[in-house]
Amino acid sequence: MNSKEIIDQYNSAVVQSYGRLDLALESGSGTRGTDADGRTLIDFGSGIGTNSLGYADSEWADAVSAQAHRVQHVSNYYYNSTAAEFARKLTGMTGTDKLFFGNSGAEANECAIKIARKRSFDRYGDRNRTTIITLVNSFHGRTVTTLSATGQEQFHNYFFPFTPGFKYVEANNIPALREAIDPTVCAVMFEFIQGEGGVNVLEQDFVDEIFALAKQHDLATISDEVQTGMGRTGRLLAADYFHVKPDIVTLAKGLGGGLPIGVCLTRGEYAEVLTPGTHGSTFGGNPVVCAGGLVVLKRLSDPAFLAELEKKAAYFRSSLEALPKVKSVTGLGLMLGAELDGIAASDLLKAALEKGLLVLTAKTKLRCLPPLTISYEQIDAGMEILKEVLENE
Ligand SMILES: Cc1ncc(COP(=O)(O)O)c(C=O)c1O
Structure with a gap:
């Protein structure tokens, strides 16, 4: 089934208690998810902070x-x-x-x-x-x-x-x-x-x-x-x-x-x-x-994992702070919210999805809860998309 067929089938049989986006995720690896049409997306939301080790961690x-x-x-x-x-x-x-x-x-x-x-x-x-x-x-x-x-x-x-x-x-x-x-x-x-x-x-x-x-x-x-x-x-x-x-x-x-x-x-x-x-x-x-x-x-329980996590989180935060239209960043570690200037968080979320990045919102803020296993390269790739959207929207 392609994305549209999945979405239609789902909506015909599931009560409409959520405002969903038109995306059917069917597989993934690490920070990248793949939709039913074969499109790969970087995920800065990890299923609202739930896929802590990313998609389909092999262990x-x-x-x-x-x-x-x-x-x-x-x-x-x-x-x-x-x-x-x-x-x-x-x-x-x-x-x-x-x-x-x-x-x-x-x-x-x-x-x-x-x-x-x-x-x-x-x-x-x-x-x-x-x-x-x-x-x-x-x-x-x-x-x-x-x-x-x-x-x-x-x-x-x-x-x-x-x-x-x-x-x-x-x-x-x-x-x-x-x-x-x-x-x-x-x-x-x-x-x-x-x-x-x-x-x-x-x-x-x-x-x-x-x-x-x-x-x-x-x-x-x-x-x-x-x-x-x-x-x-x-x-x-x-x-x-x-x-x-x-x-x-x-x-x-x-x-x-x-x-x-x-x-x-x-x-x-x-x-x-x-x-x-x-x-x-x-x-x-x-x-x-x-x-x-x-x-x-x-x-x-591996101290090296937590130490690396803190370093990556600091990198994530400073990358977010450096983006255009980001007024301020709140949160700790890899739980971050960005107050935006000149763009609604909900519009940013939709535009980022179009370009292959999943993010979240919290009230008026952009919210990021990436997998704890995210790599520096994936942080950069996601930030690049955010930058493009923020510059052009
Ligand atoms: C702080 C907090 N408590 C409770 C919940 C509810 O969790 P669940 O949806 O697993 O029932 C959430 C979900 O977003 C949450 O963020």
């Missing part, structure tokens, strides 16, 4: 395929060595104690919310100590509860009633954060860098205040690292930049290298909150997904 594909040939699913009535090894390795690398396995970022955040609320109830026996403070412009997922947690009015439509118990505070506004704390609050949930909200990095003082207030009022700290985690910022976790240890950390996107996984990592007493029957997910801890995840963990 990753071999591990996934070998696991599929052994056993693909066992259910959560039983144990499996691949899932056990993955969990032990990930908690070890992140300095956390225990994790819950789910399949997506939203599911990881649902789990975090449940743990924070149950821990509050277990400790205080108070059915009103349930409020979770989240930030304006945050994004935490598409389930009814994670939409509720998302601090953007545009997401609080149609699906009423939304889950109560969330309060939104402007990012980096310390007085507003202090003011929001009352006896109903049990947790603060935040992204270190708001991804969908516009690649906005939290200030260190604000992060420090979250942790100081959490200590003072016995609140759970929940960092949503669904987008920032697993090397995306140049460190394993964005928390490493801010020198803090949240009670609960959620991960998804790049963790499986392109397979569906979401985990909720916990520390200390938060690791003991869920008891049999209080939470579950049929596919959670799927061995095929964990086999792919183990290859991601192996790469990220």
Whole structure:
């Protein structure tokens, strides 16, 4: 089938909940994807930060395929060595104690919310100590509860009633954060860098205040690292930049290298909150997904890989900053947003696609989340396309 036939077939059978571009990706290698008509494109988006090792990394594909040939699913009535090894390795690398396995970022955040609320109830026996403070412009997922947690009015439509118990505070506004704390609050949930909200990095003082207030009022700290985690910022976790240890950390996107996984990592007493029957997910801890995840963990546990990643990220950033019509660049590592002058990010995205480059947007910004394995040559090739578009549009 050619691209048009694929697109027509898909749209005839799939609900129209996304604004898609007319591109059918059928194969790929590293940073380059190939569409159904045989056109090769450089990918600065990696499936929204998910194909962390690029397209069809051979070690990753071999591990996934070998696991599929052994056993693909066992259910959560039983144990499996691949899932056990993955969990032990990930908690070890992140300095956390225990994790819950789910399949997506939203599911990881649902789990975090449940743990924070149950821990509050277990400790205080108070059915009103349930409020979770989240930030304006945050994004935490598409389930009814994670939409509720998302601090953007545009997401609080149609699906009423939304889950109560969330309060939104402007990012980096310390007085507003202090003011929001009352006896109903049990947790603060935040992204270190708001991804969908516009690649906005939290200030260190604000992060420090979250942790100081959490200590003072016995609140759970929940960092949503669904987008920032697993090397995306140049460190394993964005928390490493801010020198803090949240009670609960959620991960998804790049963790499986392109397979569906979401985990909720916990520390200390938060690791003991869920008891049999209080939470579950049929596919959670799927061995095929964990086999792919183990290859991601192996790469990220190599200090040389992370050191190279930081260097490449600095190169990527300075190349982006040097482009015409780029006013400023925000973000860390390979999670970067560019504020543009004289061109809308959505127009740039379409023009870049025409010329063979995939990029993303976040609010008014151009957003880049390339694979962590991107080469200097591919950075240059992508930047060349951006330059051409920015000069001519
Ligand atoms: C920070 C953050 N949290 C949660 C989510 C939701 O993840 P998922 O789409 O895997 O449910 C996203 C997705 O963009 C995200 O960026």
